[in-house]
Amino acid sequence: MSNLLNVSNLTVEIPVGAGLLKPVRGISFDLKKGETLCIVGESGCGKSLTSLALMGLLPKIAQRNAERLEFAGQDLRGIAENKMADLRGASRSMIFQEPMTSLNPAYSIGDQLMEGMIRHNRSSRREAKDRAIFLLEKVGITAAASRLGQYPHQLSGGLRQRVMIAMSLMCGPDLIIADEPTTALDVTIQAKILGMMKDLQAEFGMAMILITHDLGVVARIADKIAVMYAGVFVETGSAEKVFTAPMHPYTKGLLSCIPVPGKTARGSRLGAISGVVPSLIGGVKGCGFGSRCPFAAPACEIEPALTPRGSDHACRCVHDDDKLQSLIWEAVQ
Amino acid sequence: MTSIDNNGRLAGPTPAQLMRRRAFSHFGFLIGGGVLALIILAAIFAPLLTSQDPYAQDLSQRILRPFFMDGGSWDHPLGTDHLGRDYLARLLYGARISLIIGLVTALISGVIGTAMGVCAGYFGGRVDTVVMFLITVRLSMPVVLVALAVVALFGGSLFVVVSVLGLLLWDRFAVVMRSSTMQIRGLDYVTSAQALGCSTPRIIMTEIMPNVLNNLIVIVTLEMAHAIILEAALSFLGLGVQPPLPSWGLMISEGKDMLFFESWLITVPGIALFVLIFAINLLGDGIRDVTAPENRN
Amino acid sequence: MFRFFLKRLGLAALVAMTVSLISFSLLFLAGDPAVALAGEGATEIDIEAIRTRYGFDRPIPMQYLSWLGNALSGDFGESYYFKTPVVHLITEKLPVTMSLGLSAITFAILLAIPLGVAAAVRPNSLIDRFALFISVIGQAMPSFWFGLIMIVVFAVNLGWVPVSGSDSWRHFILPTIVLGYYATPAIMRLTRAGMLEVLRADYIRTARAKGLRPGKVLFKHALRNAVIPVVGLAAVQLGFMLGGSVIIESIFALNGAGFLAFESISRNDFPVVQALILVFSLIYVLLTLLADLLNAWLDPRIRVA
Numbered sequence: 001m002s003n004l005l006n007v008s009n010l011t012v013e014i015p016v017g018a019g020l021l022k023p024v025r026g027i028s029f030d031l032k033k034g035e036t037l038c039i040v041g042e043s044g045c046g047k048s049l050t051s052l053a054l055m056g057l058l059p060k061i062a063q064r065n066a067e068r069l070e071f072a073g074q075d076l077r078g079i080a081e082n083k084m085a086d087l088r089g090a091s092r093s094m095i096f097q098e099p100m101t102s103l104n105p106a107y108s109i110g111d112q113l114m115e116g117m118i119r120h121n122r123s124s125r126r127e128a129k130d131r132a133i134f135l136l137e138k139v140g141i142t143a144a145a146s147r148l149g150q151y152p153h154q155l156s157g158g159l160r161q162r163v164m165i166a167m168s169l170m171c172g173p174d175l176i177i178a179d180e181p182t183t184a185l186d187v188t189i190q191a192k193i194l195g196m197m198k199d200l201q202a203e204f205g206m207a208m209i210l211i212t213h214d215l216g217v218v219a220r221i222a223d224k225i226a227v228m229y230a231g232v233f234v235e236t237g238s239a240e241k242v243f244t245a246p247m248h249p250y251t252k253g254l255l256s257c258i259p260v261p262g263k264t265a266r267g268s269r270l271g272a273i274s275g276v277v278p279s280l281i282g283g284v285k286g287c288g289f290g291s292r293c294p295f296a297a298p299a300c301e302i303e304p305a306l307t308p309r310g311s312d313h314a315c316r317c318v319h320d321d322d323k324l325q326s327l328i329w330e331a332v333q
Numbered sequence: 334m335t336s337i338d339n340n341g342r343l344a345g346p347t348p349a350q351l352m353r354r355r356a357f358s359h360f361g362f363l364i365g366g367g368v369l370a371l372i373i374l375a376a377i378f379a380p381l382l383t384s385q386d387p388y389a390q391d392l393s394q395r396i397l398r399p400f401f402m403d404g405g406s407w408d409h410p411l412g413t414d415h416l417g418r419d420y421l422a423r424l425l426y427g428a429r430i431s432l433i434i435g436l437v438t439a440l441i442s443g444v445i446g447t448a449m450g451v452c453a454g455y456f457g458g459r460v461d462t463v464v465m466f467l468i469t470v471r472l473s474m475p476v477v478l479v480a481l482a483v484v485a486l487f488g489g490s491l492f493v494v495v496s497v498l499g500l501l502l503w504d505r506f507a508v509v510m511r512s513s514t515m516q517i518r519g520l521d522y523v524t525s526a527q528a529l530g531c532s533t534p535r536i537i538m539t540e541i542m543p544n545v546l547n548n549l550i551v552i553v554t555l556e557m558a559h560a561i562i563l564e565a566a567l568s569f570l571g572l573g574v575q576p577p578l579p580s581w582g583l584m585i586s587e588g589k590d591m592l593f594f595e596s597w598l599i600t601v602p603g604i605a606l607f608v609l610i611f612a613i614n615l616l617g618d619g620i621r622d623v624t625a626p627e628n629r630n
Numbered sequence: 631m632f633r634f635f636l637k638r639l640g641l642a643a644l645v646a647m648t649v650s651l652i653s654f655s656l657l658f659l660a661g662d663p664a665v666a667l668a669g670e671g672a673t674e675i676d677i678e679a680i681r682t683r684y685g686f687d688r689p690i691p692m693q694y695l696s697w698l699g700n701a702l703s704g705d706f707g708e709s710y711y712f713k714t715p716v717v718h719l720i721t722e723k724l725p726v727t728m729s730l731g732l733s734a735i736t737f738a739i740l741l742a743i744p745l746g747v748a749a750a751v752r753p754n755s756l757i758d759r760f761a762l763f764i765s766v767i768g769q770a771m772p773s774f775w776f777g778l779i780m781i782v783v784f785a786v787n788l789g790w791v792p793v794s795g796s797d798s799w800r801h802f803i804l805p806t807i808v809l810g811y812y813a814t815p816a817i818m819r820l821t822r823a824g825m826l827e828v829l830r831a832d833y834i835r836t837a838r839a840k841g842l843r844p845g846k847v848l849f850k851h852a853l854r855n856a857v858i859p860v861v862g863l864a865a866v867q868l869g870f871m872l873g874g875s876v877i878i879e880s881i882f883a884l885n886g887a888g889f890l891a892f893e894s895i896s897r898n899d900f901p902v903v904q905a906l907i908l909v910f911s912l913i914y915v916l917l918t919l920l921a922d923l924l925n926a927w928l929d930p931r932i933r934v935a
Contacts, residue, residue, distance in 0.1 A: 055839060057835070057838060057839060082843075084841075085838075085841045085842070085843065085844075086841060087841065088838070088839060088840065088841030089839060089840035089841035089842070090841060093839065093840070094839040096832065096835065096836065096839070098832050101831065101832040101833065102832045102833055102835070102836045103833055103836065104833040104836075104837070104851050104854075104855070105833075105855070105929070105930060105931055106851075106854045106855050106928075106929070106930055107851075107854075107930075108930075115840070115842065115846075115850075116840040116841065116842070119840075119841065119842055119843070119846075120841060151930045151931070151934055153930070153931045154934070164836075167836075167840070
């Protein structure tokens with residue numbers, strides 16, 4: 001089966017006062033229909049910008065480049081803005097992090113749900129309304145028909161995010177990009193929403209790119225994982241491989257920081273990775289993680305490439321497979 | 334920018350130095366301040382700039398044109414009015430009137446409005462309610478009407494105009510000073526001053542006033558401009574400063590009878606008014622940008 | 631909501647009354663109104679006659695209360711000059727002023743809002759600087775001088791519009807422009823500031839992410855939110871224009887309430903002046919009330935609490 005999305009060497013550059021900021025320095029991946037890719041990383045690693053770049057929503061001063069950027073066989077690279085707008089919301093849609101402020105307070109949720117479909121599919125109001133009710137029920141909002149006339153401020157955060165999800169599905173997209181969709185919600189609701197997204201994905205056969213810093217979220221929902229650091233992927237692979245046999249020191253570090261019920265001693269301090277993300281102005285010298293990596297070696301002065309390490313698994317590190325497997329991360333206490 | 338030097342002390346420019354730097358690179362501030370300074374100097378040194386008397390009439394020399402129109406000469410560089418008075422002289426001496434009115438009115442209304450606003454902002458409660466009511470009353474008064482009526486009743490003169498405008502134009506002072514005071518009042522250093530037992534007047538003078546000073550200066554410039562325009566309008570309507578004083582508004586009024594033939598009679602003082610107001614507004618905006626850049630929209 | 635409305639109405643009445651009280655007292659502070667009315671060269675007998683005729687011999691508070699009482703029932707007394715009831719004069723002339731005000735504020739809105747939107751969409755561009763230029767000029771130019779210049783250029787030299795009078799709609803063109811230009815800077819600035827802020831909001835990003843056309847995003851989503859305070863400002867500016875109407879109507883010889891006010895002041899026609907001050911202040915307060923109501927109605931967060 002051919003890929004839905006092919007991305008090769010995607011970069012984003014932004015001129016800032018002190019030079020040229022390169023928050024995304026060469027991302028490559030592909031995605032099949034119905035697959036879920038989770039991009040994991042800490043704040044500032046460039047994951048949100050990646051999603052904006054894929055949708056063509058970058059601010060004007062930012063420069064996007066890619067060797068390959070294909071969606072459903074269509075080359076997105078030189079495409080005119082109005083064609084891009086045609087695709088946005090229709091075959092590709094996006095969900096953002098802040099449900100409280102992502103809806104326009106001046107219009108009813110029904111109006112905001114329907115306008116995309118009326119615009120893209122040239123549907124009538126009747127058709128759009130029916131679909132809106134259908135989807136609202138799918139996302140678990142009861143009495144959907146009466147909700148259509150409500151305004152965003154009358155709904156809680158969890159409800160608003162459900163509306164956002166329903167909104168993203170209105171035109172039947174092939175791909176959904178969700179940027180931290182549950183971060184702003186209560187923990188109890190997070191699980192529900194994620195479960196719902198997974199069900200919807202299965203039902204409608206969409207591909208999903210989920211961006212998060214929360215490994216718990218990843219565990220629930222990912223087929224493939226890409227761990228992002230300092231603008232590049234440092235480890236990619238199937239969810240199973242990355243979780244059970246992480247290779248990159250950064251991935252190991254992340255996983256070791258998660259407290260495990262039953263294992264982590266009570267009262268012990270939570271682990272952390274010491275150091276800070278390097279400045280991304282003017283590019284990065286050597287391996288971006290080098291300054292924080294307990295396994296750093298002189299060879300790390302040169303940034304390694306992302307090399308495959310077995311099927312469905314790739315890693316960007318100078319050390320070889322055996323060395324990586326034997327390294328155990330002692331989380332800093 | 335600011336950084337820590339080898340001795341662990343803050344290096345780099347102080348806030349005052351930063352402000353001075355901003356001031357001298359701010360286009361509006363420099364131009365506005367410069368032009369205003371020029372006008373002030375011209376008004377003060379008017380006798381040096383022209384030998385003519387702005388009140389001296391010479392009916393044989395009526396309505397001579399300015400030098401830049403045909404028929405004009407350098408004897409009277411800006412021509413003469415319907416009573417033969419030199420226009421340039423009247424313009425320069427008229428600057429004195431506008432500036433004095435602007436300044437004194439702004440002073441009077443500034444004192445009134447600031448007192449009201451600071452009290453309302455600081456004390457809150459009933460005081461605030463009363464002040465807000467008074468502000469609403471003042472805002473709903475048709476200022477031009479009331480000013481005209483007062484001048485008609487008490488007679489037109491510089492004194493009356495300044496008094497009535499000073500007693501009417503305090504509203505913006507009150508509103509802005511009130512909100513500025515309220516902002517500062519909640520800050521910690523005021524609370525600590527109160528905890529230390531400082532008396533209220535002392536708190537107001539030492540903690541509140543220095544911090545609202547920036548806003549105050551900006552409003553002073555705005556109300557100066559406002560007063561100057563209003564006086565010109567009142568004099569234009571005949572109910573402001575009285576002839577033979579060379580108020581620019583009065584000059585426009587006197588010239589409007591000749592509007593269709595000698596339109597320069599109104600253009601010259603009008604442009605003078607415009608330039609003065611423009612300079613003051615630029616200066617006011619510039620002061621706001623320089624002292625509190627975060628307030629610009 | 632209804633109680634809020636009532637409360638504001640009560641406040642409006644109180645404010646208007648206070649204004650009229652002030653203007654009433656000013657009259658007496660200025661000296662003996664009987665003397666002022668009698669004019670120069672009047673004898674003691676004339677002055678005394680006027681005093682009894684107009685009731686100036688009563689104590690001042692009584693005079694005010696009786697005036698107020700009459701005013702509440704719509705009787706503002708008789709004009710000294712026209713010898714007709716003041717109410718008739720006002721009902722005759724006020725519509726002219728109100729239509730001038732309405733057309734002026736419409737002009738201001740039609741000019742200022744598009745400029746403000748354009749300036750916000752392209753900050754620091756040519757159009758932004760142009761909008762700023764217009765607003766700065768508008769604030770610095772005395773309206774009476776602007777009016778005269780417009781007359782010279784458009785009525786005299788170009789002959790496009792009549793010079794003065796108020797017979798046809800053509801007579802309203804120049805006054806509308808001159809009066810409306812006065813309100814343009816404030817409206818433009820508020821629109822621009824509001825749009826700049828709104829365009830940064832998350833829901834605009836959502837609208838773009840849905841692939842809506844830029845025009846739709848701008849006008850349906852952004853402007854709808856940014857314009858809420860502007861509507862309120864416009865109502866208040868309309869109130870200020872009433873004051874400006876005195877000057878404009880005098881220059882253009884428009885037969886409205888502003889012109890009537892000016893003439894009455896010059897003629898010491900106190901009943902008319904008193905009545906007009908009360909009416910103008912009442913209109914202003916009602917307009918601010920309207921502004922608040924519009925504000926509340928336009929924002930669903932307030933309307934559908």
